[in-house]
Amino acid sequence: MGDSKIRTLLIGLDGATYDLLDQLVEEGVMPNLGKIMEEGARGILKSTIHPLTPPAWTTMTTGRTPGNHGVFDFIRVDRDGAKPSYTLATSSDVMVPTIWQIASREGLRATTLNFPVTFPAKPIDGVVIPGYVPWSYLGRAIHPRPVFKMLKEKGVFKASEMSTDWQHERKAVQGLSENQLEDWVNFHITRERRWFEILITLMEEEPSELTAVLFDGVDRIQHLCYHLIDRATRDQYDTPDAIKTRELALQYYRDVDGYVAKMIEKAGPQAQTFIVSDHGFTRSGARIFYANTWLEKNGWLDWVEGTPMDDQGRVALDENTEASTLIDWTSSKAYALSSSSNAIFIRQAKEPGAPGVQPEDYEAFRDNMIKELLALKDPATGKPVVMHVFKREDAFPGTYSDRAPDLTLMLHDYSFLSVLRADEALKDRQVPYATHHPDGIFVATGPGIDMGKRLDPLYIADVAPTALYSLGLAVPRDMEGKVSESTFSGEHREEHKLKFVDVIEEAGGNKDTSTLDAEAQAQIKERLKSLGYL
Amino acid sequence: MTTVTYEDAKSVLQEIFEDLEDDLDVESVELSADAKVLELGMESISLVYLISELQQHYGLGDALFRKMRDEDRLLKDMTVDDILNSVVELGARASA
Numbered sequence: 001m002g003d004s005k006i007r008t009l010l011i012g013l014d015g016a017t018y019d020l021l022d023q024l025v026e027e028g029v030m031p032n033l034g035k036i037m038e039e040g041a042r043g044i045l046k047s048t049i050h051p052l053t054p055p056a057w058t059t060m061t062t063g064r065t066p067g068n069h070g071v072f073d074f075i076r077v078d079r080d081g082a083k084p085s086y087t088l089a090t091s092s093d094v095m096v097p098t099i100w101q102i103a104s105r106e107g108l109r110a111t112t113l114n115f116p117v118t119f120p121a122k123p124i125d126g127v128v129i130p131g132y133v134p135w136s137y138l139g140r141a142i143h144p145r146p147v148f149k150m151l152k153e154k155g156v157f158k159a160s161e162m163s164t165d166w167q168h169e170r171k172a173v174q175g176l177s178e179n180q181l182e183d184w185v186n187f188h189i190t191r192e193r194r195w196f197e198i199l200i201t202l203m204e205e206e207p208s209e210l211t212a213v214l215f216d217g218v219d220r221i222q223h224l225c226y227h228l229i230d231r232a233t234r235d236q237y238d239t240p241d242a243i244k245t246r247e248l249a250l251q252y253y254r255d256v257d258g259y260v261a262k263m264i265e266k267a268g269p270q271a272q273t274f275i276v277s278d279h280g281f282t283r284s285g286a287r288i289f290y291a292n293t294w295l296e297k298n299g300w301l302d303w304v305e306g307t308p309m310d311d312q313g314r315v316a317l318d319e320n321t322e323a324s325t326l327i328d329w330t331s332s333k334a335y336a337l338s339s340s341s342n343a344i345f346i347r348q349a350k351e352p353g354a355p356g357v358q359p360e361d362y363e364a365f366r367d368n369m370i371k372e373l374l375a376l377k378d379p380a381t382g383k384p385v386v387m388h389v390f391k392r393e394d395a396f397p398g399t400y401s402d403r404a405p406d407l408t409l410m411l412h413d414y415s416f417l418s419v420l421r422a423d424e425a426l427k428d429r430q431v432p433y434a435t436h437h438p439d440g441i442f443v444a445t446g447p448g449i450d451m452g453k454r455l456d457p458l459y460i461a462d463v464a465p466t467a468l469y470s471l472g473l474a475v476p477r478d479m480e481g482k483v484s485e486s487t488f489s490g491e492h493r494e495e496h497k498l499k500f501v502d503v504i505e506e507a508g509g510n511k512d513t514s515t516l517d518a519e520a521q522a523q524i525k526e527r528l529k530s531l532g533y534l
Numbered sequence: 535m536t537t538v539t540y541e542d543a544k545s546v547l548q549e550i551f552e553d554l555e556d557d558l559d560v561e562s563v564e565l566s567a568d569a570k571v572l573e574l575g576m577e578s579i580s581l582v583y584l585i586s587e588l589q590q591h592y593g594l595g596d597a598l599f600r601k602m603r604d605e606d607r608l609l610k611d612m613t614v615d616d617i618l619n620s621v622v623e624l625g626a627r628a629s630a
Contacts, residue, residue, distance in 0.1 A: 140583070
């Protein structure tokens with residue numbers, strides 16, 4: 001392949017938080033990252049209003065907020081039909097170009113590995129291996145095709161070890177016993193090694209000016225093992241299984257630390273590196289908010305007869321049944337379809353007498369619901385449950401705002417809600433669990449970086465224009481994110497003047513906006529449910 | 535778009551299958567017209583991606599899946615012939 005040298009290396013650590021990383025650095029688990037964070041520039045990276053993988057990474061890689069890129073969840077809710085349904089978010093739902101598309105358009109090569117909402121791959125000059133693709137299709141999903149053959153010949157492509165083990169995750173999302181956690185962590189240790197080996201191979205064989213990789217095991221391990229790693233809680237768990245899992249989890253972080261150092265070294269001394277996360281992490285509280293049950297108790301939702309009560313602290317169904325099939329659509333006015341989005345949709349009546357809220361009553365209905373949500377207190381603790389309720393137009397303004405939920409909740413403990421039926425709207429969580437927090441990480445190192453700098457908090461949309469600036473490209477004026485100029489040294493900024501460009505973007509080239517439907521989506525939804533997101 | 539012929543659709547399907555065979559190190563698959571796609575050696579989820587690719591290749595949006603839904607047919611029950619005929623039919627509609 002060509003002589004491209006890496007200008008910009010973007011390393012994604014899904015869900016990485018300084019709360020754990022600083023501890024792991026201090027304890028000697030991540031010495032390389034510690035050195036990079038100490039000597040480079042670092043700051044908090046504020047996530048999207050609801051810090052969730054698909055909208056957050058899409059904001060990170062487009063520089064646009066969800067209202068303007070079109071991705072709000074793993075799913076896109078379709079309210080046009082007689083009853084609500086949903087379709088899966090794919091690359092066709094991303095309505096604006098990503099940084100790798102922009103780089104490619106400007107004559108640079110780009111490599112992107114394992115990012116969500118990138119299947120089917122949009123053609124670029126470079127390499128795309130999408131995330132969230134089943135193992136048996138992962139090879140075929142690689143763009144361009146010859147790269148798959150090359151990776152296979154090199155012996156680094158092991159699809160079954162790289163893709164998500166959905167069956168495994170199905171169990172994991174509702175919690176695993178301590179002895180099962182070991183397998184869980186081991187699976188991700190192997191998985192990350194595979195992605196690392198592929199990236200190194202591509203750096204040698206298919207070098208790209210913009211090279212990006214996402215390690216998402218950080219998120220998966222933290223969901224289930226945070227309590228075993230965090231020094232605030234780890235001493236409470238001292239069984240042999242817990243100790244073994246903790247050691248494996250630390251090994252995972254040691255491995256990632258080594259990969260980061262090797263990738264930076266491989267990228268070369270000319271490369272600027274950005275290590276970022278789509279959101280942070282924190283421990284969940286001890287209670288689960290059953291949103292649809294709460295709606296039911298307020299008279300805004302009815303269940304289909306026979307809908308079972310959850311008594312296991314679950315946020316979504318284990319079996320292959322969509323949450324939408326539990327809801328009685330002849331009468332329900334509001335609903336939550338996915339655990340991941342923390343969203344409540346309000347159903348507007350299509351015509352007088354039809355199910356839902358009459359359009360003229362919508363504002364009052366929504367305002368009342370917000371008031372009730374903010375007034376909700378956990379009877380067990382007396383504490384409020386909901387920290388913020390965001391209206392659609394406030395949380396997700398933009399061209400595609402109409403796809404967004406009517407209300408998005410931020411719970412006091414940042415946890416995800418449950419879409420299931422229960423006897424009470426708030427119930428105890430059965431196993432320790434950790435959840436997403438808005439504060440992610442942004443770390444920069446390399447030539448031209450203002451080394452040792454402690455940055456003011458950045459917004460996640462700032463990463464895309466900052467990466468374009470790092471590449472030496474002009475930044476589209478309509479990007480909502482801003483170049484983090486303070487990340488770069490004064491000398492670098494003087495030598496590399498920030499340039500802007502007026503670009504009238506086609507809507508992401510997305511005339512084909514719904515490439516998966518019907519059975520296709522049913523089957524993929526099954527996989528998402530296994531993650532506990534639906 | 536230009537009219538899609540049965541043979542053209544079959545060649546595209548064949549190419550996808552050949553790639554997947556290669557990816558998974560499985561024996562060559564014979565795309566006989568009456569073979570059910572689910573019986574051609576892949577896990578069901580991959581068939582979903584295959585159909586998605588066919589739709590994209592021919593610019594059909596989600597017409598193929600929509601047609602299956604309208605006809606109350608499941609992917610697991612469809613034969614190679616069913617899929618190819620559907621692509622041809624939908625391609626003709628799109629180009630009309």
